[in-house]
Amino acid sequence: MKSWSIGIIGLAGLAAIIAGAYSSPEVLLAAAALTAVAVGVGWPHFLGIPAKKTLAALIGLPGVGSAVAATYLPAPGFLDWTPSFMAAGVIAIFVMQLLRGTGQAQRLESTLGSCAGVLLSCLGAGWIACSRFNGVREMFLVAAISAAIALLAGLIRWPDRVVAPLGVVGAGLAGPLAGLVFSDIAVIPAAVAGGVVGAVLVSFRRLVILRGDELNFLAVLGMGLGPVSAVGSLAYFIDKLLIY
Template structure:
């Protein structure tokens, strides 16, 4: 997938998620679940593994269930049920890999790849948890802007050895600038958020550039969404560790 197309998909997804602070919890739950479904059905195609529909359904249901559980949870531990959904999803992946009759030689690779998809989709609910925990858009805007800057840096047609550190550095600088404009978050936590967001996106960008394009647009969109879905959980944990 071209970096420019991946960047556009990522920025659109970020805009949809960040808008949730102005619309409401129900909207964020819906967006998180919808992105999980798109990611879930595209991820097996991106990896090129067998049983694509079955594995895609499991990954999508994991993300939808986790998002709904966070939206309905009571108390500050909004991600309490998320590990259960991820464990159930990973167990279902293993069952499918055991009983299916094709691709036995690559069963381990299929299990690990689909399991990674379950984890990514499961942690997409972190965007909902972040909104419910803090209730104000400052931190979400910091992560969203930092991630958008990282995506824009990844669109540059330069060698990876230059793009990767540049992505992390620019995202780390964007975090404090966004904090100064949109919130009263201190500089160091904002910079930490920016650096972490940039590192995640740079890592997935490298993974995407190493893989071969499949020509399936659903799989390409899934690859573009992969680094963005778990950023919400990263934001949620940083909120709990640094700010409260």
């Protein structure tokens, strides 16, 4: 599949999360859990590492657990269990690699890459925490709009040296605009949030370019939803640090 399809998948996942946030907690949980599962299934395919089915479970399940915990834990500890799920996933990855035995192909790459996948899977719970935080969704909406602008910029088939700054600047400008129109968030925190979100997403676009090879659908699915998942926790902590 073409690399631009990653942006389409990312936009679809982002739309599902936004729809879930404005529907009900259960719908948002379903969207976050499905995102975690998709990251788990697709990430090993993007990395091109062996034992893909086993790693899919070890990457996806901690993300599902983290999303469930973020949905039902009382405030303000929405993400209190997220580090535990991350740790459990990383430990499971190491145990699995030990069971594979020495001399296996791509053992180091598989271990490090899968641990990164666990982090991406679990960070999606931040969308739930951001939606629940203070009972309002102002930063949630600012981050989502900024992410959408960065993803749309990534669809442009121009050189990365042009698209990357465009994505960061576009997201940085979209943040304050969304803050002014849809919330009472000050311009500077909204601009910081938008710029950081844009930087994260265009960085993943660069990773796809460096990967170079043709991607199958599962690889596109994992790489499209992984960055969107990561942005959720980023928005939540920016909300706590700059807004609250």
